Amino acid sequence: MASPERIPVACLGAGRMGRGIAVQFAYAGHEVVLLDAKPRPAEAFEALQNEALAEIGAALRTLGELGLFDPVLAEALLARVRVVPDSGAAEALGSAGIVFEGVPEVLDLKREALARASALMAPDAILASTTSTILVDDLSPAVAGPERFLNAHWLNPAYIIPLVEVSSGRATAPETVARLNALLESVGKVPVTCAASPGFIxxxxxxxxxxxxxxxxxxxxxxxxxxxxxxxxxxxxxxxxxxxxxxxxxxxxxxxxxxxxxxxxxxxxxxxxxxxxxxxxxxxxxxxxxxxxxxxxxxxxxxxxxxxxxxxxxxxxxxxxxxxxxxxxxx
The missing domain is CATH 1.10.1040.10 (N-(1-d-carboxylethyl)-l-norvaline Dehydrogenase; domain 2)
Incomplete structure (x- = not known):
């Protein structure tokens, strides 16, 4: 895995959480791919793509207007984000140093998405679920390489609230926790580690x-x-x-x-x-x-x-x- 400063980031799911994470990492200099989590007709995907990029762009422009950076740079930051269809999963996931899963809070749906993602990812890449309700150990049996899998619970809006709650499972390697915490700190987040317990902190x-x-x-x-x-x-x-x-x-x-x-x-x-x-x-x-x-x-x-x-x-x-x-x- 490349150094935390510039690793390719993939978000599995192009909904609110994926978009918020994309804003944070694009702001911090990373290339980000939002991967559509399900197949859909070209017209429907184009609508999703336009909606996601418009929301991410609006968030970046707002941050600029609020004084975090010169607003004219917003488009350059937005250019670091791509939205790709489900058919591009192999390339998007295979090249990522970390994948944040953000599909809906349905156990079977998450297990299916995580199983597929972990099979396509590089063996040393981190896989993190952003679930706010499901424990890591209820998801990890579906993951190929559960030692690199854990939970990273962001608080909305993800690109504003500093805290990220990091929860590991029984199979998570300590090195995975350390690497994720270092990455989060490098993009301006404040990670805290907690047990896999309902509700986190x-x-x-x-x-x-x-x-x-x-x-x-x-x-x-x-x-x-x-x-x-x-x-x-x-x-x-x-x-x-x-x-x-x-x-x-x-x-x-x-x-x-x-x-x-x-x-x-x-x-x-x-x-x-x-x-x-x-x-x-x-x-x-x-x-x-x-x-x-x-x-x-x-x-x-x-x-x-x-x-x-x-x-x-x-x-x-x-x-x-x-x-x-x-x-x-x-x-």
């Missing part, structure tokens, strides 16, 4: 937050507008700087433990119950910043300097939101 946390927000509307706790305002300027504001587990450590795991007990009783539902790890951390003295150990390890850190950096980042967020007002001076 973000969708699992996100589902809880979204359902709870909807439930509060249902219960009349607040209006949809005020709940979203609370999320943007409270929940999201903090967690854009402090990770969720880092925030537990910041306040103390004991605070979460007692708050969870109160909410469980007051709202009468076990969904607020703290997991056992919270109580276990308390028993072991892993409270957070106050003890130097929590979910993260703060041994040897200058805690005041650390706090100052985090507060500085929060002040930067205030400035970005236009909320950093000058002080009212004494008369």
């Amino acid at each position: 973000v969708p699992r946390i996100q589902a809880l937050a979204m359902n709870e927000a909807a439930r509060m509307v249902e219960e009349g706790v607040a209006s949809a507008e005020d709940i979203d305002k609370a999320v943007k300027y409270g929940f999201g504001f903090r967690f854009g700087v402090l990770g969720v587990l880092e925030f537990i450590d910041w306040g103390g795991g004991d605070i979460l433990y007692h708050a969870s007990r109160y909410l469980t009783g007051a709202l009468g539902h076990e969904r607020y119950r703290a997991p056992e790890i919270i109580e276990r951390n308390m028993q072991e003295g892993r409270i957070g910043l106050r003890t130097g150990q929590g979910f993260l390890n703060y041994d040897g850190q200058d805690i005041e300097s650390y706090r100052r950096r985090r507060l500085g980042a929060l002040v930067d967020r205030l400035r970005a939101e236009g909320l950093a007002k000058p002080p009212v001076l004494p008369d």
Whole structure:
């Protein structure tokens, strides 16, 4: 496989995910092929091709207009992307250093597409499914060379959101994970590695937050507008700087433990119950910043300097939101 800087990229499927990935890699200097995942008449393929290229071009022009680059370069970046029909699968897949599978979330359909793709790919090329729901080990039996197969879960819009959740299966080689992470980092992404578990990381946390927000509307706790305002300027504001587990450590795991007990009783539902790890951390003295150990390890850190950096980042967020007002001076 060629160096991560300039490897041919193929996206199996020319839908929303494939198009978003194409924008990201074309922007980063890679040649990208969007492979139509099913045979279709010439006229239908031409319509798909025109639609995909128009959407990718519009996304690139928007990025330019938003100041990421000179908008006149958008057409040159778009020229790195080709859309090819299913009949061109052998050439497109055989020359790719990495293939991102993005066909619909149907198990049998994905298995069929992955089996065919893995048979046509170079033996050292990486095959990554972008599935948001199906675990790697449910797909890998269909793959020729499962050691080079894993999941790369992008968050939409794929060319904007930095995170990519990388999930390997039992047969995935550690080298494959390392190579994919290096490639993603080289194009400006932030990969995180997680176990093959339903919901991965973000969708699992996100589902809880979204359902709870909807439930509060249902219960009349607040209006949809005020709940979203609370999320943007409270929940999201903090967690854009402090990770969720880092925030537990910041306040103390004991605070979460007692708050969870109160909410469980007051709202009468076990969904607020703290997991056992919270109580276990308390028993072991892993409270957070106050003890130097929590979910993260703060041994040897200058805690005041650390706090100052985090507060500085929060002040930067205030400035970005236009909320950093000058002080009212004494008369």
